[in-house]
Amino acid sequence: MFTDADAAALYDLLNPWDPVRYPSSAFYDEFVMAADAVLDVGCGTGSMLHQARALGHRGRLVGLDPDLAALERARRRTDIEWVAGVAADAAWDREFDLAIMASNAFQCFVTDEELSESLAAIRRALRDGGRFVFETRNPRARGWEEWNPSNAIDVVDGEGRRLRVSHHVESVVDDVVTFTETTGDQEGAVLRVDRASLRFLDVPELGTFLSEAGFEIEAQYGGWHREPVTDAGRSIVTIARRA
Known part of the structure; x- marks a missing residue:
């Protein structure tokens, strides 16, 4: 009655990638456009990487997601690498300057094991000093x-x-x-x-998992204009580096 493909199309309708209307899109675009090789973990329908190509990004762009219907929609652009799978199984070794998890995709790592294995794989995928940028909802x-x-x-x-x-x-x-x-x-x-x-992980718990995985936190914000994290703020935006 309402297929996986329908759901993927509806997601794009409800969550458009638009740096003019949405500060979150503009925030991520800034990092993506400054990096030569980008891994989008939980890329979904690929809107962020589509936007990067449209803005003139000439480097390597790779999207990773387990949702096959979303990836099918992402593959409308053939000048980007699209990979079906989950972060924990990724086998890239020091190939990217930047890894991103947008739209609160990070919160899909539910168990300690899944979270630790996924962070370890993301770290392996990054070059020395590479950045991992992601958001979570503030519990x-x-x-x-x-x-x-x-x-x-x-x-x-x-x-x-x-x-x-x-x-x-x-x-x-x-x-x-x-x-x-x-x-x-x-x-x-x-x-x-x-x-x-x-x-829903709070700042101290996020810091523990990142440190154990070999990341150093460069900055954390409570919103897309780099405001501080507060109890009332809805987001925790984290910029971490491979130590």
């Missing part, structure tokens, strides 16, 4: 409390369907939030339900 802001049907989003997709996307939190166990995303029509018929878990 102190408790953003998941807004993930409920009363905050549903109405949208018309590329096929002309009038859709409603809503969220429901199933559980909050320690720092892991499990929730469902329901896509339906605006009359209430359910077309698709996706379930996911995300880990």
Whole structure:
């Protein structure tokens, strides 16, 4: 009723990569355009790397993601390397100046083992002094409390369907939030339900995992204008270097 390809197209509609409208896009674009070789971990539909090529990036761009439907959409550009897989299984060795995880993809590393193995693989992929730039949601802001049907989003997709996307939190166990995303029509018929878990790490825990993996934190911000991290801020934006 609502395929993986439909979901990938809807994601792009709801989350456009636009450095003019969204400071987050502009923030990442600055780093990408300054690096010769870039690895986008959790690249999804590839919007960030598409934008880099459109802006004239001439170096190596590689997108990694386990979602085959998203990668199929990403492959609309053939001048970028697209790789199906997860970070923990990556085998690159000192090939990139920059690794990025945008759109809170970092929070998909739920277990300690998955997080440690993924960080180790990302570090191996970076050259000495290479940067790893990513964002996570600040757990102190408790953003998941807004993930409920009363905050549903109405949208018309590329096929002309009038859709409603809503969220429901199933559980909050320690720092892991499990929730469902329901896509339906605006009359209430359910077309698709996706379930996911995300880990919300605070600054000290992030620092511990990064240090154990061989990274040094260069900077951390509470937003896209490089403001400090605060309890009320929604984001923790981290710039780390391979030590």
